[in-house]
Amino acid sequence: MTLILGIETSCDETSAAVVENGRRVLSNVVKTQMSHKDFGGVVPDLSSREHVEYIYQVVEESLSEAGVSIKEINAVSAVNGPGLVGSLMVGLTSAKAISLRNNIPFIATDHVKGHIYGNILTHGEILFPSLALVVSGGHTSLFMVEKDFSVKEIGKTLDDAAGEAFDKCAKMLSLGYPGGPALERTAQGKDGRFKKFPVSKLKSFDFSFSGLKTSVMYYIKEMGTNFVQKNVADIASSIEFAIVEQLIKTTYAAYEKFSPAGVMIAGGVSANKLLRRRFEEVFEKKRVKVYIPEMRYCTDNAALTAGIAYLNFEKNNFTSVDAGVYSRN
8 A cells, every 4th residue: 555645735735635546535624715815816926825724734634534643654745736836835945844854755746747646536548549628817728638647748738728718707797706717607507609709710729718808808998898887797698609619629639630538627626617618519519428527526636746746656656755846747
């Protein structure tokens, strides 16, 4: 039995988890920072300070919930990128300190690969090669994932991430923070065809959401406050529809070219109910295996880093304590 303690501080969640043999989650403690609400988005300096305040409390709670002591842990892992540099440093430094003090191996993990691994935690086994759409506030990319969990990026956003588009459009509509879930709640029950917003169609497998944001901005200005307030649910639904359709169409184009054994989604935006439903509708018709993570493995959490770190542990592929952080892949 191998127990790995994972730490995640890439953005505004302070999280620690204990995972057994890369599959069985014994604990997964997540503390979400709500101090960013007044700013309408994550403030990096504020985020890193809050991680410092809560990190060891969250680690101790995770060990307690798992019913294990630090002496029973076989390795400690932490996300070292991509993410907010200051926030990443808190988790990475904490993991290194735990490693050195307790003489256990340290394993740094990639944030994006961790999100993809959420499908392993959910489904146990997946078919390879698989096409993975990773979509969040900071990432919108397509990857081919091989059996050894090596990944090759085949497409990415050329400007904003889909989650960022959700958040900024929600802010334009004064829907509150966090914007993505607020926009989804507002759109619930509508069919998305009230206003046709642009769905970018690129020749590659890349994405673009800047045109959508600009279109929404001008539409709000043109129609006026009273109209927008009266029709806010329909407008929100139309925005959601445009974002999801671009994600689905681009992923489908990649599926047709590469013919993977499976397709999956991952990342914070994979919690969106319309995206999950459309993903299943489109790909199950093709009789390809569809993988969608449980809601608890969509957003940032340490079970993802503890889980994927097990793959490195099995190969004795450990990380030097000199390792640093990186903001982008």
